Amino acid sequence: MADVRMTGVRKVFGSTVALSDFTLEIQSGELICLLGPSGCGKTTALRILAGFEKPDAGTVEVGGEDITTVPTPKRGFGMVFQEYSLFPNMTGRANVDFALKLRKAGATERKETVDRLLAITGLTEHADKFPHQMSGGQRQRVALARALASQPRLLLLDEPLSALDAQVRDSLREEIRRVQREVGVTTLFVTHDQHEALAIADRVGVMSQGVLEQLDPPRALYESPATAFVAGFVGTVNRIPSERVDGGWRVLNRVVPGRPASEGASLAVVRPEQLAVDLDPEGGGSVRETTFLGPLTRAIVERDGQTLIVDVLTSEFPTLSAGAPVRVRLRDDVDDVLLIEGRAAANGPATG
Amino acid sequence: MRRRFDTATLVVAVPFLAFVGLFLFVPTIGLAVKAFTPGGTLGLSAMQRALEGSYRTAFVNSISLSLTSALIGGVIGLLVALSLHSLSRPRWLRSTVDSWFAVAAQLGGIPLAFAFIAALGTQGIITKVLGLAGVSVTESGFSLSEFWGLVLVYLYFQIPLMFLVMMPAVGGLRQTWSEAASIMGASSARYWRSVALPLLIPAFLGGLLLLFVNAFAAYATAYVLNPGAQIVPLQIRFLLQGNVITGEQDLAYAIVLWTITLLLASLILVALLQRRTAKWASA
Amino acid sequence: MRVLRNIFLAAVALYFLVPLLAMARFAFQSVPVVLLTPDKLLQGWSISGLLDVFANPEFQKAAITSLQLMVLSILVTLVLLLPVAALVEIRAPRMRTLMAGITLLPWVVPPIALVVGVAATFRNTVPWFLASPYSLVPFYVLWALPFSYRALDAGLRAIGARTLYEAARVMGASTFTIIVRVLVPNMVGAIIAASVLTAALVLGEFAFAALLLKETLPTFMAEFQRSEPRAGMALALAVMLLTAFIIWIGVRVLRRRGMELQAAGV
Secondary structure, three states: OEEEEEEEEEEEEOOEEEEEEEEEEEEOOOEEEEEOOOOOOHHHHHHHHHOOOOOOEEEEEEOOEEOOOOOHHHOOEEEEOOOOOOOOOOOHHHHHHHHHHHOOOOHHHHHHHHHHHHHHOOOHHHOOOOHHHOOHHHHHHHHHHHHHHOOOOEEEEEOOOOOOOHHHHHHHHHHHHHHHHHHOOOEEEEEOOHHHHHHHOOEEEEEEOOEEEEEEOHHHHHHOOOOHHHHHHOOOEEEEEOEEEOOEEEEOOEEEOEEEOOOOOOEEEEOHHHEEEEEOOOOOEEEEEEEEOOOEEEEEEEEOOEEEEEEEEOOOOOOOOOOOEEEEEEOOOOOOEEEEOOOOEEEOOOOO | OOOOOOHHHHHHHHHHHHHHHHHHHHHHHHHHHHHHOHHHOOOOHHHHHOOOHHHHHHHHHHHHHHHHHHHHHHHHHHHHHHHHHOOOOOHHHHHHHHHHHHHHOOOOHHHHHHHHHHHHOOOOHHHHHHHHOOOOOOOOOOOOOOHHHHHHHHHHHHHHHHHHHHHHHHHOOOHHHHHHHHHOOOOHHHHHHHHHHHHHHHHHHHHHHHHHHHHHHOOHHHHHHOOOOOOHHHHHHHHHHOOOOOOHHHHHHHHHHHHHHHHHHHHHHHHHHHHHHOOOOOO | OHHHHHHHHHHHHHHHHHHHHHHHHHHHEOOOHHHOOHHHOOOOEOOHHHHHHHHOHHHHHHHHHHHHHHHHHHHHHHHHHHHHHHHHHHOOHHHHHHHHHHHHHHHHOOHHHHHHHHHHHHHHHOHHHHHOHHHHHHHHHHHHHHHHHHHHHHHHHHOOHHHHHHHHHHOOOOHHHHHHHHHHHHOHHHHHHHHHHHHHHHHHOOHHHHHOOOOOHHHHHHHHHHHOHHHHHHHHHHHHHHHHHHHHHHHHHHHHOOOOOOOOOO
C-alpha cells in the first residue's frame, strides 16, 4: 500500500501551470527524489504536500487518510529547507527541542531525544552554538535533526544541499541517506542536481513543465530513459541517426531492438560509455579533443560531420589524443536503445 | 606593514575629531564645569536645585511624556510595519507608506504644531465637526497644550520613526521560519511568541530609545502648543532668556547636565538590554 | 483578523491626513471656523495668504538664510564626513565601532541643551563667532551626524568600498583619486540620502536658532504666525511640503538603487 499518494493534482499560478494532473505514490520508508530544472513544478509538488499551497484540483493522501485540506501544523511532517530555516534566536539544541516542546513531550524524553538526534547527525559538540556561528553543513544537520525530532510520518527535503560547498554536499548527502534508512522515514527529496538524485534515491521522478515524465529506480532511469526529455536531462547522451531494419534498428555497427518514443523517431539515444572506439585509419572518425577524467578518458570524435562523445577506459587508450583516426562502434553489451525525434547531436548537462 | 593608524586616515580623522571636540565636547564640558561651580565656587547646590520643586516636576513630566509617546508610537509603528509586511497588495500602498513615513518622521517642529492647531485647536475644524456631532472637545478636558494633547501631536513623528526602525527587522523575518514552525506543528500564535517577537525585540528596544530621546528633546512643537508647559526643554528656555538674576544660569547648566546624563544613561541601558536580548546575533 | 488590520490601517491613515487637510483649509479658505457651515464649504478659497508671505521682505531674508545654511551644512557634512567614513571603511575598519559611537553622541546633546553650553563657553570667549547666522552651520552638521554618517557608511558598505579600493589600488591609483573618482561616483545614492537628511534638519530646526536670536525660516514662521495666522499657516504648509518633497526625492533616488532611507539605529 502506498504511504503517500498525490492524485490528479493541478496547480496554476496566474497563467503558469505549475502542476498538471500530477500523480505520485511513495511507498512506506521509501526515499523518492523529484528531479527537474527550475520551474518544472517539483517544488510546487512538495509545497502542496506540506500544505503551504492548496491544490486547484486533486487529492493528497497519507497513510490512507485524505489530508488535502488539513492545515500544515496538523499534518505531522518534518521538513528541511534549502537554507536559513533554523530559528536564529535559538541554539542548535533549542531548535531541535522546540519541535519536541510542540509535541508536549516530557522533559526527560525531550532531553533523550535531542541528545540522540544530535548524536545521529554528528552535532553533539556544536549543539550549543547559534545558527550564525555554524557552518552551512552544520546548520543543515541541525535542520535534519529538528525535522526528525517530531517523528514525522513524512520527511520533506527541499534542495537541502544546494547551498553547500561540493565537499560538504557529498558527505551530507551520504549522511541523509544513512539517517533516513536508520529512522526508516518515508521521504520526498526535491533537487535539480541529477547526481544527487541518482546517488540518494530509491526511485527518481523526473519532472518537466508540471508533468512527471518518468518515475524509476536510478539505474533504470539512466539506462532506459522513457522520454527524450529524461534522456537529455539525466546524464550525457549522443543522438545518433539510425534506420529501421529487419529485427530492430541499425545503430552504427549493430542492429539492436529499439524503443521508439514516438512515431517519427529515428535518433538513437546512446550514452558515451555505451560507445567504444578502435584505432583504425579507415574508421571514418577522427578524435577532435580528449578530456582526462581519471579512470575514463572522454573523447570528442568527428564522424560523418557529426560529433560524438565517447568515454573510453584510460588504461586501454593511455595515449589517445587529438587527431587520432578511429572507428566508433556500439558496445556489444548494449541491447536496448531509446529512439527519439529531433536533430542529431551530442548533448547533455556537463558532468560535474 | 600593519600600523594602527596610517597617515591618510589621520589627515582626515583629525579635522573631524577636532570639529566634534570643538562644537560638541567644549560646550558640553564647559557647561558641566559651570554646573558644578555655581557662583564661581565648587559646589553641588545648582545640581541639587535642578531636581527640586518645579524643575523636578518638569523632569517627571518630560520623562512621562517621552515614555508615553515612545511606547504608544512604538507599538503603533510596529503594528503598521507588521500589517504592511503581511499585505502584498495593493502594491502602491507599501511604497506610499514607506515614502510618506520617511517624510513624516522628519516633520516635527513648528509646521506640525500649526497643523494640529488647525485641526484640534479651539478654532480647529475637527473640534468644530465633533462639536456639531455633539462631542465637545474642550469640555472633555482634552487640550493640545496638555499632556495627552502633546502625546497626540508627538505621535505624528514617533509612529513613522518606529516604522522606519522596524521595517528592516520585520522585512528580515524569513518566510521559511514561519513555514518551518508551521510544519513542526506550531500555531501562528506560537510562531510569533517563540520566534518572530524575540527576533524583533532588539530593534524595537533601539527604536524605543530613539523615540524617547526624540520626544525628550522636542522643543519647537511644545513651544508653539504651550510655551509655559512644565517640561524640561521649555524650562531651559525660560531660564536662559530670563537671565537677569545671577544663579539662574547656573541652574540652566545643571538642568542641561542632568538632561544629558539622563539621555546618555538611557542610551547605555538600551545598549545593554539589546546585548542581552540579541545574544543570538553577536558572537 | 484581516478586517481588524484594514480598520487599523485606515485609522492610521486618517490620523496622518486630517491635520494636513485641516491645515490646508485654514491656510487657503478665508472663512473662520466659527462661521463655517456646510453651504459655505466651497467659498473663499484662495492662495493670497501664501502670496502675501512670499512678498514679505522679512520672509525672503529668512528663507535665503535658511537655504544658505542648508547648502553650507550639506557641503560641510560631505567634505568633513565622506573622507573619514571612506577611510575608516577601507583602511581602518577596526575604528568603525568608535566612529559609530562618536557619531551617535550629538543625539544625547539636543539643540536645546547644547545652546546652553554654547552660551556658557563661546559667548564669553569668542562672541564674534555667534554674531553671524553662519555660526549655526557647524551645529546643524553635528546634529545631522547620526543620520548622515550612517547613510554614508551604509552606502560605502553597499558598494563594497574595500574591494573597489583594493582593485583601484592594484591599478596604481592614489587614495585621493580613489575616493574622488571611484567611490564618490558609485555612492551617489548615499550622498543624496545624507544631504536630504541634513537639509530636512536645517529646514526644521527651531530651538537653537531661536535662542541664539537668528532669523531662519522656522523662527520667522513662529513669529509671523502670531500676527498673520492665515498666511502663517500657509507658509508652514509650504515649508512642510518642501521638506516632504526634498525627502521624497531622496527616497526615490535611493529606492532606484535598492536602498532605504534609514533612521539612525543604535
